[in-house]
Amino acid sequence: MKVLVIGGGGREHTLVWKVAQSPKVKKIYCAPGNAGIAEYAECISIKADDIEQLASFSHHKNIDLAIVGPEIPLTLGIVDEFESKGLRICGPDKSASVIEGSKIFSKDLLKKYNIPTAPYATFNSPDEAMSYLKEKGTPAVIKADGLAAGKGVIPAQSMDKAEEAIDNILTKKIFGAAGDRIIIEEFLTGEEASFIVFTDGNTIIPMPTSQDHKPIHDNDQGPNTGGMGAYSPAPVITEKLQQKIMDEIMYPIIRGMAAEGRKYRGILYAGLMINQGKVNVLEFNARFGDPETQPILMRMKTDLIPVLEAIVDERLDQVSIQWDEKPAICVVMASKGYPGNYQKGIEITGLDKVQSMHNVQVFHAGTALKDNHVVTSGGRVLGVTALGNNIEEAINLAYQATSQIQWEGAYYRKDIGKKALKISKY
Ligand code: AMP
Secondary structure, eight states: OEEEEEEOSHHHHHHHHHHTTOTTOSEEEEEEOOTTGGGTSEEOOOOTTOHHHHHHHHHHHTOSEEEEOSHHHHHHTHHHHHHHTTOOEESOOHHHHHHHHOHHHHHHHHHHTTOOBOOEEEESOHHHHHHHHHHHOSSEEEEESSOOTTOOEEEESSHHHHHHHHIIIIISOTTGGGGSSEEEEEOOOSEEEEEEEEESSSOEEEOOOBEEOOEEEGGGEEEEOSOSEEEESOTTSOHHHHHHHIIIIIHHHHHHHHHTTOOOOEEEEEEEEEETTEEEEEEEESSOOTTTHHHHHHTBOSOHHHHHHHHHTTOGGGOOOOBOSSOEEEEEEEOTTTTSOOOOOOBOBOHHHHHTOTTEEEEESSEEEETTEEEEOSSEEEEEEEEOSSHHHHHHHHHHHHTTOBOTTOBOOSOTTHHHHHOSOO
16 A cells, blocks of 8 residues: 655654554655655655645545644545545544634534533623623633634633633733634643544544643643643543543533534544543644554554544444553654754764664654754754653653753653643543
């Protein structure tokens, strides 16, 4: 088979690494890819959101299966574009990807199907939003409706911060049309976890649970990022809670999407808030999480390709997936200054020292090749991922590997996975 992976971050490196292990796969292309991906795949300089070029490339190369990493091509309708040309692609179509593309759509859907989520109201008028905010008070969470590169959610502890967020999104339009409408919702507390499933619109197969670490600094301090690390499994989701999430969230939403005429086939990610056995949905994503994919796919024993093909063919009921019992963690190494401005093009050393380490994989996110050297080219640069006999061992191994890799200004959190050690029950 010839496979095309779309995207060029840590999630896509992990997908390419996993796909490369499939005996069914003879050739992998990745658009646009990165320095790590180039080890397994031919990187093509087509942007992930150039859906027409990607479809014509796939047609020309007779690609047997395309796998989409990021959300933007999905919401632009890459699946519809490929399918209209008779090409096979794994992911939700445009009408189903709206579950991530519009937060208002997804909140209204949750409400319609009685799935627990924070109480909310939606606005396009700044004045109405302000008066609702005054009535409800803070803390509150202000969310832009559309995609805003992970920056569109502002948890506000004070009235000033909430008013500023409303003003920035609805009046100053800092997110453009993605901020034409907003949600103001109740601030929830508890433990967050990611629950990601494979689904063909009928059958649902959950992946192991995981937990991301969004804020830039240790102990969840500082501004949110794309994710500074993740571990799997997330002990906050007990077996009993997992069943409840399947019964009360995943099945109703997949059935609900079908009932809305938006049959969902692909990867569905639910961001959850868990507090004393109560689970609320924070958001849905229409794709694998980044960096959750890194530890999750490290634990996947089964070939990924037949699973993705079964999604496309709607025969996921015939598939079974084996997972490694061992936990895994991923420590994200980032450029100094991220999530703000940062320098690019700095040489990375020590990658060779880590290559021979057993149960360790370094997934590249923002890297590029310059004169045969791997250099930084993004905010999140590497995801150092390790498997261990227990979470403590996985943490130690990942940090041991991380300490071998250096560049000027490399930054990483020192507490990834610590929460998993603390959690007994919620
Ligand atoms: P979302 O993209 O909606 O998941 O939001 C990004 C992050 O904002 C989440 O991972 C949470 O940390 C936080 N967040 C979103 N909604 C809420 C809420 N209702 N209460 C507290 N935190 C929230």
